Amino acid sequence: MRKVWKVFGFVVLGGVGLAAAAVAGWWYTTNNVEQPKYAVVTRDGSIEVRDYPALIVAEVVRGGDRRAAVRAGFSPLANYIFAKEREGQSIAMTAPVTQRRESIAMTAPVTQRLQPGADDRWVVRFIMPSEYALEDLPLPASADVSLKPVPPARRAAIRFSGVATDVLIAEQEARLMAWLERRGLTPQGSPTYAYYNDPFTPGPLRRNEVLVDLAD
Structure with missing residues (x-):
């Protein structure tokens, strides 16, 4: 019996060690990858209103449902920053990877916005490191990838953990929209989904966000 408990103890310690390693890896990654330096205007629990500076992004457009589109968009963007198909040096990875549905009315119900559809088109973006000006970035080898400036903007964001399923995103988006309505703030354009990990x-260590630009 003593031997059984000893083996059980090693298993438990091994599990604790793996969990600790996962937490350490998550902490290192999230603290050593550049993220946009926004200013928090208002904070209410998991919801913030932020002022973002001008950014430069590399983006692709993909069709289909949300999950398939972000997967399809990741590969050409990764090929661009890691210089897989172009000349020049690689570009440092940043966080988050963002995704936004094209041409969607903010008045549509949240459940309709997140229904998968073959006609959906998604803009998937990598944010470029702040050290680069647009003219300093190497040109993409593929016409699929576009480099674009994004002007400064005030955005509302809700932060949440977990695996970013359609249901979870819809719940958090609804919470954010209700919060904005209570405060008389007007959303503008399509919501953006941000994935940091x-x-x-x-799942419990992941950082996800729903963001929406605010009208002046």
Whole structure:
């Protein structure tokens, strides 16, 4: 019996060690990857109103449902920053990877916005490191990838953890929209979904956000 408990103890300690390693890896990654330096205007729990500076993004457009589109968009963007298909040096990875549906009315119900559809088109973006001006970035080898400036903007954001399923995103988006309505703030354009972690990060350690630009 003593031997059984000893083996059980090693298993438990091994599990704790793996969990600690996962937390350490998550902390290192999230603290060593550049993120946009926004200013918080208002904070209410998991919801913030932020002022973002001008940004430069590399983007692709993909069709289909949300999950398939972000996966399809990731590969050409990764090929661009890691210089897989172009000349020049690689570009540092940043966070988050963002995704926004094209041409969608803000008055449509949240459940309709997140229904998968073959006609949906999604803009998937990598944010370029702040050290680069637009003219300093190497040109993409593929016409699929576009480099674009994004002007400064005030955005509302809600932060949440977990695996970013359509249901979870819809719930958080609804919370954010209700919060904006109570405060008389007007959303503008399509919501943006932001993913800060790789797919191997455990759900409870993931950082996800729904963001929406605010009208002046």
